[in-house]
Amino acid sequence: MQQVQQYYTPCHASDNSNFNDCSNSGTEVSLKTQNDKFFTMDSFPATDCAIYDADPSVSVSSNRSPFSPQCSQSNMFEQRRSYENTSGSPVSLCSGVDDSNGKKHELRELNNNLLRPESDSNDSCSCSLNGVVSKHFSLTRQNQVLDVASRLDLKELLVACAEAVDEADTSTAEVLMNVLEKRVSVSGEPMQRLSAYMLEGLRARLLSSGSNIYKKLKCNEPTSSELLSYMQVLYHITPYFKFAYMSANVVISEAMKNENRIHIIDFQIAQGSQWMFLIHYLARRPGGPPFLRITGVDDSQSAHARGGGLQLVGERLASIAKSSGVPFEFHNAALSGCMVKLENLRVRHGESLAVNFPYMLHHMPDESVSTMNHRDRLLRLVKSLSPKIVALVEQEMNTNTAPFLPRFRETLDYHKAMFESVDVTRPRNDMQRIRSEEHCIARDVVNLIACEGADRVERHEVFGKWRSRLLMAGFTPCPLSPSVAETIKVMLKEYSSNFRLAKSQGALYIGWNNRALATSSAWQLPHSLPLGS
Template identity: 35%
Template sequence: MRFSENGIHFLRNPNQRIKIRKASMNIMVKVVGDVLTVVVTLSIFRVTMIWVCKCLNFSSQANSSPSSGNSTGSLIEGFVDSPVSTPRLPEMFGDSDSIVQFRKGFEEASRFLPNHGSLFVDVESDRLFLKELKEEAKDAVEKVVNEFSPDGSRGKKKPHPGDVNLDSGRSNKQSSIYTESTQNGQLKGSTGGKARGNKGKRNVVDLRTLLTLCAQAVATDDRRSANELLKQIRQHSDPTGDGMQRLAHYFVDGLEARLAGSGTQSYNPVVTRPTSAANFLKAYHLFLAACPFKKISDFFSNTTIMHLAENAARLHIIDFGVLYGFQWPCLIQRLSSRLGGPPKLKITGIDLPQPGFRPAERVEETGRRLANYAKTFKVPFEFHAIAQKWDTIAIEDLKIERGEVLVVNCMFRLRNLLDETVVVDSPRNKVLNLVRRLNPDVFILGIVNGSYSAPFFTTRFREALFHYSTLFDMLETNVPREIPERRLIESEIFGWEAMNVIACEGAERIERPETYKQWQVRNTRAGFRQLPLDKAIMKTAKERVETCYHKDFVINEDNGWLLQGWKGRIVYAHSSWVPAS
């Protein structure tokens, strides 16, 4: 009797009732979940067994059929090899018996669900909870049933019209890329940023957009977004991949160095590159074979010099940016076959000093190689090496003599001089004034046609991306990926230049190109007059490009400039000048 009284008192205690209710609900949820799991599993097992039986029945029918080409062939072989077997597949997978069995399993599961709240202590909301639980279970099962309806379609969801091919079912088209970006740098698309197509395909990534977003994050010092984007770009960039993946590999190095504030330490100027002359020569030969840019440049310069020195007894060439002197062996060979014999040739090779105890070592080595080459072709030769900052060179340093034909040649290297955005009396203008005072017979200028020297980083980055995308795309189209010299060109030339553009500022940023129209204005202000473009040179250059190179190379003329480019974008330009007075 005491036990009963205590039990009644226990149940009348509100706190104890709440505890019993919570415990009972937890137990009930677990029991119902376990029962549903078991019954649904049994139902799926039943459906599977029915499907297996039908497969075996189908296999036996196929094997006993008189029209079967191979009576011992397996079911799988019939699916793969026999065109007759394929149309019969929907008969199995679209059978309504499987759905009926699944519904029966759900009904059996429903019997285990209580219809009242007997386990709970007289709480109306508990009965509502059970009712909702049963309805949710029913909705879940109905959703599975609809996913595999008897007509073979997946529920009520209609296939995308662009994904269906009348001949072969679902098409394998690539996903469309949208350049619209989200706050976290993810790309938006019609599928929420995921690439459509077959499972297992790698998602399509717009590296150009990711690089631009990352540059904007770096410019605003948004380190969190920048680091996330850097990680994404790293995952999809590859120095051995396609053109855009290779470009992204080097551009992300520059962004990372700029974000870390180590741009100057990460970049070594052109004069301190560790690449040997032999390796650089291999890359140079590959560049000559892949594109006409350097060949046309040398042809323009050497032909201009040959016309000028047709009857000269002495020829003096001052070469700003001589580097390894690869341009001059061809001219030496042509001079050796000149009617009346070769002139006495003197080349003054000028380049920036190398660090260390022998700043002129590379320039002097270039002179020795050219001297040996000239000796082979019996051309009288003299070489004078200068390794110092170009704006500090005086006229006396160049050893100009009376009676010699004087040529000043500069191919693509004036872009490495600082302009007036850094210092008022810029080295660029100083060198042009020096050339004008030399009063040469011709000043031959080749320039990199670029707009990526703006003081604003985001603008500069975008223009650099356009420029180097053109060069990497050109290599991707014309050079196989596995050739090691291609990586040498991309890493030691284009990659280092991009690193300087992206990571460095002030005097450390020496990659400062201008467009040919800007150089037109600059040279005119410096006191030069432009010579008309030789029509014979233009005609020959155009014929060589059209007959020997890819159709997307551009060769054109504009306002006395010979223009070279790729797919409509001008990359290099050439012109010749003389002092105006």
């Protein structure tokens, strides 16, 4: 346990109160401690997929969810539709909508009937009565749609509305949106809250104003201090950011345990709080701390949340390093990942290089968006730097090249689990939680639903696809040591027992109940040694 705790330094252990996103900053966050033993502490089972809160003898095939080892009639898992090359992704998800009652089929059939020309619906009407017939037909159609909609739950209603939007059936979509408007609430149950934001995305898409709506949302951001406080709330009440920071820190610290000069390139440095923990760890290294240099790549959203440029991050990290006795240098690379070139990274001879991709690569457009293909270009650029280790953390979603309806269902299924995981931490009328969801999650939901082409910046891929990209770029998977999972287990004891941890195909998965939400993996060049060797 002592080995695990050295990677997990709670925020209150820091003596640097100026480090904004790891301090309370006036935001009271109350976390429920999980007293019961959440995970089995056995070593990893010798199976393709290890489930840490289940019987370690259970083996899971590579095309099933690592959180659901068996399929039953009441909870049948289907293989994920392959709109992209998932390359053996281990995660397969439940169908987003239960079709067993036939309600969705009934509405689709109703739409098909009502889309026929008016002359087909009433051949006996004379031309002089066309206006009356048209009005009567419109009212009949509306009543029929309302009748079916009254028997649909929120999830079914959202999917039915998305189908109408996809078919450009404006009249049906508007009727369903009016029904949805009365049933959603940003302070209601998780599905009600998510539906409120998905409804806005559908409205924007129907009006062909998705890009404008998304840009308006970005322009109407709260002040820097407000946005930072909302991000802090999510940081504390959910484990997703800590999962990324801690797993990557263990991977990097183990790879660099014998190095005296370390250079870390962080392609999404944000507030830089991840490296505060690593600096404290390096300060305790036997024989003295190494020299540490960090290159931070920035974007405008992070700069807005900080209330200033990357120099703020550099100053804070330098202060922590000085007080900890760690020789330190910070390099400011204030540009987006699409603009990064070799000369921006200032790689020096004699420094051992680590690269960090925390929830960042899915924002890089690939070959389906632009011939520049910045997603693969960036991976090839990193490979040319000969890094000793690359840490990759990404959301487990399949939205990159999926058509609208499959993407809508995936967005619905994924964020339903996320909203449920947030729901257990704060009261539903808590304004900080409401604002955090509105400004930190809803914008991504709207972008996924309403935008297309270059305007759609949320382009997630499942781990199998990331694995293929990294292999094609010249990397090889680096097996994660047991310390990575042990560190996350300790952290997850602060949260609900509904959070799950699993290992499959060399990656560590975190999920809510049966839904995988994020993965962490490590990569190296073929000539590198495995972690811990």
